Amino acid sequence: MAMHVAIVGSGQAGLQVALSLRELGHAGGVTLVGNEAHLPYHRPPMSKRGLAEPIGADELAIRTRDFIAQRTIALRLGVEVAGIDRQAQRLRLGEGERLDYDRLVLATGSVPRRLQLAGAHLPNVVSLKDYADLVRLRGLLAETRRAVLIGGGFVGLELAGSLTRAGVAVTVLEAAPRLLARAASADLSAYLETAHRARGVDLRCGVSIASIAGEARATAVLLSSGEALPADLVIVGVGADANDQLARSAGLATDRGILVDAAGRTSDPAIFAAGDCTRFDHPLYGPALRLESVNNALEQARAVAAGIAGQPAPDATIPWFWSDQFDLKIQLAGIASPLDRIETVHGEGDFVRHFVRDGVLRAVEAVNAPRAFMQARRRMAGEMASLNHMKEPA
Ligand SMILES: Cc1cc2nc3c(=O)[nH]c(=O)nc-3n(C[C@H](O)[C@H](O)[C@H](O)COP(=O)(O)OP(=O)(O)OC[C@H]3O[C@@H](n4cnc5c(N)ncnc54)[C@H](O)[C@@H]3O)c2cc1C
Structure with a gap:
């Protein structure tokens, strides 16, 4: 029997599930339902060049409408999935419509954390998660001379670069004692702190914020120390949580994220999940x-x-990530642990660190060193393949 697969969330993961199903010869129906009106699009360019260039949503599209249609993937864009009836294997869509499934995939992404602060609701206090946010942010840019970014995560630091280059005076406020404390080594944090300051960013770590001041619009960010930082624009980038609300309402196993196995199976054998x-x-x-x-x-x-x-689940791979901040291309692979020995690698680029344990390279951090980064990824994949049957990076 040809199964109908319904996918909730038309982002990076949702579209890839649909395309991979066709590549694997799935002959049944595939329906991709997403609450955004745009074709599935790349989010990373939004914080990197989205402020400087008027990129349209179609230019960010991962695949064209024709490409998707040729693979007989039914697109239902601008449609919210309101609930899952697991017994009937049926989705409840907005406006009372129903969609039956044989297999369901949840690819609902993440939701930005909100600031629980006075003034956080003001119209020039924004975060950057989707294309609508980018359009809003661009609209505010014309009136912005001073921006305060709350949160020194990757997206915030990319925006700090983009805004500084656009002539905006930027202050970044980070609550933790150092930047990217959970994602990067202390060495990389220190490197990036110096780099941002040298490029004109007023970067402050270990800062506590009291409120956002302003009546119709935010005019300043008030620190617990009593200092007021004037701002025409406030960008909030304090992290995101897994969007597991549909799964929780349907009674699937969750723990600040939908719990899945190596094949993406949830606690219901008919339901899978992927992505953020x-x-x-x-x-x-x-x-x-x-x-x-x-x-x-x-x-x-x-x-x-x-x-x-x-088909059998592909072997696990080594996670990797990149971020572009000013002229810095930052690349991370693997996940470093305090138990690893840190080796500084000299040669290409400004910064390369290896994280080694029991003779095995477990993580690498690199800045402006793409070849050294790729070599390290290859070595990691090779070394780990022997231990864990990891596959080579593409
Ligand atoms: C500004 C920005 C820059 C980034 N830069 C990088 C980078 O440099 N490198 C990197 O590796 N990653 C980066 N990321 C992260 C990366 O984009 C995400 O990890 C990736 O998009 C996750 O894919 P996903 O499919 O899980 O979620 P998403 O791409 O977020 O897609 C989820 C979709 O599901 C929809 N949805 C949710 N609930 C429902 C519902 N009930 N009904 C219908 N639709 C629903 C959402 O609206 C959304 O369209 C960046 C993210 C942002 C926002």
Whole structure:
């Protein structure tokens, strides 16, 4: 019997599940339902060049409408999925419509954390998650001379670069004692702190914010120290949580993310999940991992498609991530642990660190050193393949 696969969330993971199903010869129906009106699009360019260039949503599209149609993938864009009836294997769509499924994939992404602060609701206080946010942010840019970014994560730091280059005076406020404390080594944090300051960013770590001041619009960010930082624009980038709300309402196993196995299976054998919305065990990097990256969304999507098509799950791969800040190309692979020995690698680029344990390279951090980064990824894949049957990077 040809199964109908419904996919909720037309982002990076959702589209990849649909495409991989067709590549694997799935002959049944595939319906991709997404609450955004745009074709599935790349989010990373939004914080890198989206402010400087008037990129349209179609230019960000991962695939054209024709490409998707040729693979007989039914697109239902601008449609919210309001609930799952697991018993009937049926989705409840907005406006009362129903959609039956044989297999369901949840690829609902993540939701930006909100600031619980006075003034956070003001119209020039924004975050950058989707294309609508980008349009809003661009609209505010013309009136912006001073921006305060709350949160020194990757997206915030990319925006700090984009805004500084656009002539805006930028202050970045980070609550933790150092930048990217959970994602990067102390060495990389220190490197980036120096680099941002040298390029004109007023960067402050270990800062506590009291409120955002202003009546109709935000005019300043008030620190607990009593200092007021004037701002025409406030960008909030304090992280994101897994969007597991549909799964929770349907009674699937969740723990700040939809719990899935290596093939993306949830606690219901008819339902799979992939991408930012999931939490999973990685054979090398530990249990209950949640990753927010394009690479993870694509790898999990391929595993889900294989699971639905009845094929073995592909081997786990080494997670990797990149970020462009000013003229800095930052690349990370693997996940470093405090137990690793840190080796400084001299040669190409400004910064390369290897994280080694028991003679095995487990993670690499690089800035402006793409070849050294790729060599390290190859070595990691090779060394780990022998331990865990990891596959080579593409
Ligand atoms: C500005 C920005 C820059 C980034 N830069 C990088 C980078 O440099 N490198 C990197 O690796 N990663 C980067 N990321 C992260 C990367 O884009 C995400 O990890 C990736 O998009 C996750 O894919 P996903 O399919 O899980 O979620 P998403 O791409 O977020 O897609 C989820 C989709 O599901 C929809 N949805 C949710 N609930 C429902 C519902 N009930 N009904 C219908 N639709 C629903 C959402 O609206 C959304 O369209 C960046 C993210 C942002 C926002």
